[in-house]
Structures are given as C-alpha cells and as structure tokens.
Amino acid sequence: MAENSLRLGLNIDHVATVRNARGGAYPDPVRAAKLAEDAGVDGITAHLREDRRHIMDADIEGLMQALTVPLNFEMAATEEMQKIALRHRPHAVCIVPEKREERTTEGGLDVAREENKLAHFIAPLRDAGCRISIFVAADQRQVEAAHRIGADIVELHVGAYCDAHADGHNDLRDEELERLREMSIYAHSLGLEVHAGHGLTYGCVKPIAAFPEVRELNIGHFLIGEAIFLGLAPAVHEMRRLMDEVRNE
Ligand code: PXP
Numbered sequence: 001m002a003e004n005s006l007r008l009g010l011n012i013d014h015v016a017t018v019r020n021a022r023g024g025a026y027p028d029p030v031r032a033a034k035l036a037e038d039a040g041v042d043g044i045t046a047h048l049r050e051d052r053r054h055i056m057d058a059d060i061e062g063l064m065q066a067l068t069v070p071l072n073f074e075m076a077a078t079e080e081m082q083k084i085a086l087r088h089r090p091h092a093v094c095i096v097p098e099k100r101e102e103r104t105t106e107g108g109l110d111v112a113r114e115e116n117k118l119a120h121f122i123a124p125l126r127d128a129g130c131r132i133s134i135f136v137a138a139d140q141r142q143v144e145a146a147h148r149i150g151a152d153i154v155e156l157h158v159g160a161y162c163d164a165h166a167d168g169h170n171d172l173r174d175e176e177l178e179r180l181r182e183m184s185i186y187a188h189s190l191g192l193e194v195h196a197g198h199g200l201t202y203g204c205v206k207p208i209a210a211f212p213e214v215r216e217l218n219i220g221h222f223l224i225g226e227a228i229f230l231g232l233a234p235a236v237h238e239m240r241r242l243m244d245e246v247r248n249e
Helices: 013-022 029-038 057-066 079-088 115-127 140-148 159-167 170-189 205-209 221-230 232-247
Strands: 007-011 043-047 071-075 092-095 131-136 153-157 193-197 214-219
Touching: 007 193, 007 221, 007 232, 013 029, 013 043, 013 221, 029 043, 029 057, 029 232, 043 057, 043 214, 057 071, 057 079, 071 079, 079 115, 092 115, 092 153, 115 131, 115 140, 131 140, 140 153, 140 170, 153 170, 153 214, 159 170, 170 193, 170 205, 205 214, 205 232, 214 221, 221 232
Parallel strands: 007 043, 007 214, 043 071, 071 092, 092 131, 131 153, 153 193, 193 214
Antiparallel strands: none
C-alpha cells in the first residue's frame, strides 16, 4: 500500500444492535460486512463486548469465514476475550477499555497504569500472528506505554474532537485537533502505526484524514446510520471520497 494511502475500516457493531433489538437473524452484520467489502472498505471492525450487546460470538465466527479484507477484532483485555481471539486469530486485535454501564467506548485504555499486565496479555496474541492495536487517548504517557509494551499500532480516540465539532465548540475542537496532530506525529516517530476512530462523520473526518501519519480510520455508528438513508455502499463511497479528497490535496 502506498505510503500516503489511508485505509477505511467499517465498524459493523450497530448492524448487530438493530438485529438484537428484535432478536433473530436480521439485519445480518456479516452480510453488511460483505457488502461493505464489495463497496471497497479496506477492513472490518467488530467489538465483541462482555455483555454481547451487539456483536455475538457467532458473528465473529461468520466474519472470519466470510471476509477477504482484514478483521480488526476489538476486545477488552480479559481472559475470555483472549481465548476467543486465540481461537480465531484475526488479522488485528484492538484492545479497548470496557465498562458495562457505558453506552460506547468512552475513553482510551489506561496502558500506563496496566503496563505489565497488558504486556503479558498481548504476548500470546502477538505469538499467534495478530497485529496488536491499542485504543488510546491523545496522551503522550499512553502512547509511550503502548510503545513500551510492544504494540504495533495505536488507534487514537478522536471522540472529544468529534463531539466539540458537533457541539460547535470551535476553540475546544481546535485544541483537540492540535493534540491529535501532535500525538500522531509522536506515535509515528516511535515507529507505531497510527489509526484513528470514534465519532467520525462526513462533517468532521477531513482534518483527521489530512494527518499524513494516520494510516487507517475506523468508522461505524455514523456510516451505519447513513446507510439507512443512502444504502451502505453509497454511504461508504461518500466517506471514501472525502478521505481521498483531503489526502490528495
Ligand atoms: N474505533 C474504536 C476503537 C471503537 O471502540 C469504536 C466504537 O466502537 C470505533 C472505532 C467506531 O466508532 P464510531 O462507531 O463512533 O464510528
């Protein structure tokens, strides 16, 4: 892949959210993933939560069988998830913090606090051939800790920037963007691959996509929502167009 290219990963969790609202089999997240693959996404992300509120174990099984693009398997650092990841050996695992009462992944992982535990936790996953990604806030301590434990990738949590953008808090938005810019440069300088995600929309994606150090964006909720209006393939194409537009400027 060219040095300047920016991959788009689609997070399909919320196809499963809609399915689970009624139980049963549809809409099927694996079908959505295949459709997105045909529409040109570079990867699929799915978060198997402890409470199985969206993606379920059988979805991971189905994705592993059906996908030709890489699966980025989001998971908490628990023994149960480690076993599941070792069974499936996805292309990448992205370690995220998880609280049962939260609506979504509200912050980055406190890698600095749990450095030793995480270093041991990721070792067998790396040995199994999975790339290791850590979801972190744009915070130098966390990026350094992710580097020390031997992560391949940091995914920067861009939620605070996206929220400030949506709320029209322009000073805060610019501050968050600056922090993200500095941390992308810093993480890249350490040799980490830099990804970004959480809360990205057509309206706020471009400044993040413009960071040359960022190699992949993982986007879910907004695109699945847009798919209701446009269809999944056109929704993906529009995001791709915006990303390419700014990347090729
Ligand atoms: N990246 C990570 C690590 C996430 O936890 C999430 C949300 O599950 C996303 C990307 C996608 O965020 P959103 O659904 O807000 O686009």
